[in-house]
Amino acid sequence: DAGVIQSPRHEVTEMGQEVTLRCKPISGHNSLFWYRQTMMRGLELLIYFNNNVPIDDSGMPEDRFSAKMPNASFSTLKIQPSEPRDSAVYFCASRPLRFGARGEGETQYFGPGTRLLVL
Amino acid sequence: GEDVEQSLFLSVREGDSSVINCTYTDSSSTYLYWYKQEPGAGLQLLTYIFSNMDMKQDQRLTVLLNKKDKHLSLRIADTQTGDSAIYFCAESAGGYQKVTFGTGTKLQVIP
Numbered sequence: 001d002a003g004v005i006q007s008p009r010h011e012v013t014e015m016g017q018e019v020t021l022r023c024k025p026i027s028g029h030n031s032l033f034w035y036r037q038t039m040m041r042g043l044e045l046l047i048y049f050n051n052n053v054p055i056d057d058s059g060m061p062e063d064r065f066s067a068k069m070p071n072a073s074f075s076t077l078k079i080q081p082s083e084p085r086d087s088a089v090y091f092c093a094s095r096p097l098r099f100g101a102r103g104e105g106e107t108q109y110f111g112p113g114t115r116l117l118v119l
Numbered sequence: 120g121e122d123v124e125q126s127l128f129l130s131v132r133e134g135d136s137s138v139i140n141c142t143y144t145d146s147s148s149t150y151l152y153w154y155k156q157e158p159g160a161g162l163q164l165l166t167y168i169f170s171n172m173d174m175k176q177d178q179r180l181t182v183l184l185n186k187k188d189k190h191l192s193l194r195i196a197d198t199q200t201g202d203s204a205i206y207f208c209a210e211s212a213g214g215y216q217k218v219t220f221g222t223g224t225k226l227q228v229i230p
Contacts, residue, residue, distance in 0.1 A: 004161075033217070033218075042220070042221075042222040042223060043162075043207065043220045043222075043223065045217055045218075045219075045220075048217055055217075056217060091161055091162070093161075093162075107152075107164050107167070108162075108164070108218060109164075110161030110162045110163065111161050112159075112160060112161050113160075113161050
């Protein structure tokens with residue numbers, strides 16, 4: 001399996017522009033997470049989906065952020081309009097909802113991240 | 120809400136043992152994890168432990184859990200330069216619940 005795929009890997013944009021980050025989870029995983037990592041705040045959970053349904057979006061900073069999961073193999077995180085304080089590394093992770101022996105189903109698999117710089 | 124805390128930095132000499140500590144607040148935590156993040160990469164699961172266990176060993180890694188004090192530690196024996204990374208402690212109540220991550224501990228291994 002190719003693992004969790006994120007695109008783009010790097011994004012540089014100007015303040016006010018729309019940014020769309022993309023994620024393809026591991027095939028067969030039906031739980032998907034979006035995280036943001038910065039030096040100041042560490043790793044923050046933004047939103048997660050189970051079976052394509054948003055379960056908890058309390059970590060989404062504000063209305064400028066939105067996330068969708070139209071099907072089991074694709075999710076987007078959109079920032080519109082972007083601001084310099086949105087600069088961070090954004091990670092997508094996926095997890096199977098089935099539970100194997102000894103908790104293997106609890107493991108999250110992370111993508112390589114998208115490094116976003118908003119000027 | 121859930122809270123997971125770690126010290127920010129640890130420096131050890133190559134060949135020594137490293138011990139990274141973590142405290143958590145959620146008494147309903149069922150699974151406790153250690154993740155490793157190398158520079159420029161995503162997080163990778165190192166090991167996990169059930170809350171009804173107090174120790175788990177996996178090659179050079181030893182995880183100790185004190186459920187009463189809500190304290191988790193990761194011991195790396197014979198630390199190598201390749202172990203230099205950020206280590207995240209995390210907890211989950213299980214089921215379909217989210218995982219709460221700590222702030223991460225940056226381990227620096229001095230040759």
